[in-house]
Amino acid sequence: MARAAVKNKMPKTIAPDVLEDMFYNIVLARALDDRMWILNRQGRAPVVYSSNGHEATQVASAFALDRGRDWVVPYYRDLALMVAMGMTPREIFLHLLARRDDPNSGGRQMPAHWGLKRLNIMTSGSVVTTQMLHAAGLALGAKRREEDTVAVAYFGEGSTSQGEFHEAMNIAAVWKLPVIYFNENNGYAISVPQRKQMAVADVAARAEGYGMPGVVVDGNDPVKVYEVMAAAVARARRGEGPTLVEAKTYRFVPHSSDDDDSAYRSREEVAEHKKSDPLITFEATLRDLGLLDDAKVADIRARVKAQVDDATRFAEKAPDPDPDTLLKHVYYGD
């Protein structure tokens, strides 16, 4: 199905080298993800939250931003987004292993609780959907200070059941804030399928009720995600207000390393979705376009493996946080 669906022409919206760069980020994110699970099963990483299956969605959305200047407000599923924003593999594994030099939290937070001021990645907690209001506030700050930056909040479809989803969508629309609400709809909130979460087929349908555009896009198609996102970003920069983007995607692995997804979805269902794994389909697309061949793919995979090996070694040797720092950073100047 994957190959048959690919009848590609070179997209006019994205330069060839950018397409290759997207692919590299997707491959790197998946390889980091795979390594994290290995470290977990070996007892070297206590818990893992994965972006496995969401990579095309996340990477393509990031590529539509002015990375490092625009704000992203992630949630725990966003490993590939962090890769695309410029968090290094070493930094990611320092965070995974809760090392002293983890730039996200200094080893204070569970893995996948991202946040890095250097890259305008807002710090995130575990209570889902709070970040949607932070994104609106970041956008309010940009608007008030007359910067043309945007803020993007990322969230799963389960988050749309929270009251703060409604509050954020509403206030962002009323105040015409330069914010994009980017929903990564993988069909499951841990074990709860979408049909038990909401009575509509598309999260994006809710946008109309708030007076903003809502767009559904195939999250496995990075070109389409990029184009939809670029339009939403341009609209926000023009001062026309927020957009709700819903990228339909799928999570190929359990919610976390402590979950067993066979309890709530069949192996057949997962196998069917894996046929549209963006790692495979996007590679096929780029081969069709003549941007990739066996030699190039082998080179990319070798470079990625070297980066992942280096990050693993580096983080495993890195020091743990000093217990004497427990009381630091409760208040400014601590």
Place this chain on the structure above:
Amino acid sequence: MAVMTYLESVRETLRQEMRRDPRIIIYGEDVGVRGGVFRVTEGLQAEFGEGRVMDSPLAEAAIVGTAIGAAVNGLRPIPEIQFADFIFPAFNQIVEEAARIRYRSNGDFGVPMVVRAPYGGGIHGALYHSQSVEAFFAHVPGLKVVMPATPYDVKGLLASSIEDEDPVIFLEHKGAYRSIRGEVPDERYLIPLGLADVKRQGTDISIISWGMTVNFSVTAAERLREEDGVSAEVLDLRTVRPLDIDAILATTKKTGKVLIVYEDNLTGGFGGEVSAIIAEHALFDLDAPIMRLAGPDVPAMPYAATLEHAFMVTPDKIHDAALKLARF
């Protein structure tokens, strides 16, 4: 130097701070055109424009949640919660987010934001317009909780709160808004957060309080002196987090008898913490058991005047409790 009400002091301090710091924005329910349901922000939108003084949608989590983002991105937001009783929809944003953003990011991010909220009863506000909420927030490391008693303190504490790099819950007693007047210097000044103030010197007993009940305690102390010949010291904590432990222990050692007065209901109220500190550090300086006078353990303040009065901590109740302690 002007004499003004507590409410006017809040408004004039906001005005003075907004004139000197363009990063400050104010928003909340009805704060713009209407100037707030208590008129605290009256005239501020006319002076500073709709870009800096905004009416928000009726959604407390949104008010505080967006203020967190705005604070991270270079502004100094002063969101208003219309009544402290309505702060709980924003509890998640305050406690789980604002309070721990600095800690969880290892110092990378901070939230310089002042959440203003009118608290307290005695104004026919019933269960949902009368509550004292300080204990919920004083429990949370990462927050600061400020409760001024006088117009002078309002100005210095509010300016310090706005300048602070961390989230501050600024609780204004709505009964004080128009009933408490005092001299307020024209020039800007700062009162450090975490510095208590002896509002009245005394030698026989210590009354430790914060917020509006400081004023009631001073009234009670006057009566104790005139009618009973008892010299009562009144210590105003001014901020319950950070807490001026030195001042608490100093007044305890001076008089040896401590009455802790607060309007919140008794059990689990902040007076328990003050009491524990005295018991831990000054037990052998005490000449009598520590005494607490607080609101009763009912869910919140009832509406009917008779019931409301029965709930409230009043100067008379403070007087009677203090006299009992003095005669112990």
